Amino acid sequence: MRPRILQKGEKYYKKWGLEFPSDEPGKEPNYNYGCTYEEQIKRRKSRMKLDTIKLSFSALKAFSRSPAHFAYYKKRKFKGSAPMRRGKLTHELVLEPEKEVLVIDVATRANKQFKEAVEQYGEDGVFTRKEYNEAKNLAAAVMNHPLANKLINEATSKEEHIHFDLDGVKFHGFADIIGHDYIADLKITDNEPKKFQRWVLDNLYHMQLALYSHAVFNSEAKIKHYLITCDPNAPYGVIVYELTAEVMEDGFNRARLEVSMFKDWYRSWDGESTPKSYDYSEPLDSPMTLELPTWYR
Numbered sequence: 001m002r003p004r005i006l007q008k009g010e011k012y013y014k015k016w017g018l019e020f021p022s023d024e025p026g027k028e029p030n031y032n033y034g035c036t037y038e039e040q041i042k043r044r045k046s047r048m049k050l051d052t053i054k055l056s057f058s059a060l061k062a063f064s065r066s067p068a069h070f071a072y073y074k075k076r077k078f079k080g081s082a083p084m085r086r087g088k089l090t091h092e093l094v095l096e097p098e099k100e101v102l103v104i105d106v107a108t109r110a111n112k113q114f115k116e117a118v119e120q121y122g123e124d125g126v127f128t129r130k131e132y133n134e135a136k137n138l139a140a141a142v143m144n145h146p147l148a149n150k151l152i153n154e155a156t157s158k159e160e161h162i163h164f165d166l167d168g169v170k171f172h173g174f175a176d177i178i179g180h181d182y183i184a185d186l187k188i189t190d191n192e193p194k195k196f197q198r199w200v201l202d203n204l205y206h207m208q209l210a211l212y213s214h215a216v217f218n219s220e221a222k223i224k225h226y227l228i229t230c231d232p233n234a235p236y237g238v239i240v241y242e243l244t245a246e247v248m249e250d251g252f253n254r255a256r257l258e259v260s261m262f263k264d265w266y267r268s269w270d271g272e273s274t275p276k277s278y279d280y281s282e283p284l285d286s287p288m289t290l291e292l293p294t295w296y297r
Contacts, residue, residue, distance in 0.1 A: 048266050048267065048269050048270070048271050049267075050168065050169060050263060050266060050267065051170075053169075053170070053266070054163075054170040054171065054172055055169060055170070055171050055172075055262075056171065056172060056173050057171075057173050057204075057207070057208045057211055057212075058073065059073055059074065060171075060207075060211075060255070060258050060259070060262065061203075061204050061207070061208075063258060063261075063262050063265075064204060064254075064258050065278070066275070066276065066277045066278050066280055067265050067269070067275035067276065067277075067280050068274060068275045068276060068277040068280070069277070070262075070275075071269075071274060071275055079123075080123070080124075082131075083188075083232070085127070085131060086131065086134055086135055086138070086188060086232065087187075087188040088124075089101065089127055089131060089132065089135035090135045090138045090139050090142075090186075090188050090230070091159075091176070091186055093135055093136060093138075093139035094139045094142050094143065094152065094186060095152070095158040095159050095176060095177070095186065096158065096159055100125075101125055101126075101127055101132070102117060102121055102125055102126045102127070103127055103128070103129055103132045104117050104126060104127070104128055104129065105129045106128050106129065107128060107129070107130055108128060108130075109128060111128075114126065114128060134232075137234075137236055138188060138230050138232065138236055141230055141236035141237075141238050142186070142228065142230050142238055144238075145228075145238040145240065147240045148228045148238055148240055151177060151179065151182065151184050151226060151228065151240070152177060152184075152228075154179055154180075155177045155178055155179050155184075156178055156179055156180060157175075157178045158176065158177055158178070159174055159175075159176060160174065160175045160178055161173075161174055162174070162175050162212065162215045162216060163215075164211075164214065164215035166211065166214065166255065166256065166259050167256060167259050167260065167263070168263065169259050169262065169263060171211065171215070173208075173211065173212060173215075175212045175215075175216060177226075177228075178216055181222060181223055181224060182223060182224040182225070182226060183209060183212055183213050183216060183217070183223065183224075183225055183226070184225070184226035184227070184228055185205070185208065185209055185212075185226075185227055185228070186228045186229075186230075187205065187227055187228070187229045187230075188229075188230050188232050189229060189230075189231070189232070190231060190232075190233075191229035191230070191231050191237065191238075191239045191241075192231075193239070196229065196239075196241070200227070200241075200243075200247075204251070204254065205227060206243055206247050206248060206250060206251030206254075207251040207252075207254045207255045207258075208251075209225045209227070209243060209248065209251060210225075210248055210251035210252040210254075210255055211252075211255050213225060213248070213252075214252065214255075219252060221245070224242060225242065225243045225248055226240055226241065226242050226243070227240070227241045227243065228240050229241065
């Protein structure tokens with residue numbers, strides 16, 4: 001099981017029992033991600049090519065959990081949950097207020113009228129009156145916050161579709177807010193300070209900002225990085241967090257480490273088989289060891 005906060009370097013591979021991958025010409029990368037020797041030989045013959053894939057932050061985040069989570073993410077049929085729909089609509093009301101949305105005057109998505117609208121227009125652009133009112137309250141709270149309002153209104157671009165490369169792997173994503181010397185992301189989430197620090201690291205929000213900052217500003221040191229957060233529950237408290245240089249460096253190092261490990265694994269995958277989950281770096285016939293964490297001792 002990998003740690004939540006990682007930095008670049010060979011010692012982190014050794015710590016978790018992984019061979020540090022090499023891109024040296026003529027040297028094969030490490031293929032022992034939880035498969036037998038026979039499976040390794042078979043997968044080398046049908047392995048995937050890195051130039052055929054373009055990752056997103058969400059895809060890399062899924063891989064950070066395990067190869068199995070990445071494979072499921074790529075093959076899944078996506079259906080937005082209620083919090084995801086609320087977040088999406090809030091983003092549109094804040095960052096793309098000119099965008100039209102269809103609001104059906106019903107209480108739930110189970111209503112016949114709503115289902116008929118979805119069949120005609122698609123689920124992404126159709127919302128119930130209740131969903132719209134909730135998102136409208138959140139959007140108003142964000143725009144009423146002085147610093148959040150300033151960052152949004154002084155942005156040079158919003159919801160920009162960016163394409164970039166990191167260590168030989170192609171990426172794309174949507175950057176919420178880009179200013180002359182800053183980049184910001186809007187999050188609808190519980191933003192209590194004591195919880196949010198852990199939430200950022202657990203969900204790799206700092207890695208997401210680091211990826212987008214790399215794409216837009218080539219990771220310049222003078223760039224500021226913000227998370228505009230709004231609690232989805234009343235009274236809809238808004239907090240703007242500025243991430244320190246140390247946090248951003250860790251986010252970028254984590255991204256590079258995940259990309260390096262992804263390249264190593266992806267070359268060995270056949271694209272169809274289901275990889276191992278959290279125990280992918282363990283021998284097939286051995287359990288994982290559960291120890292007391294250092295903070296508990």
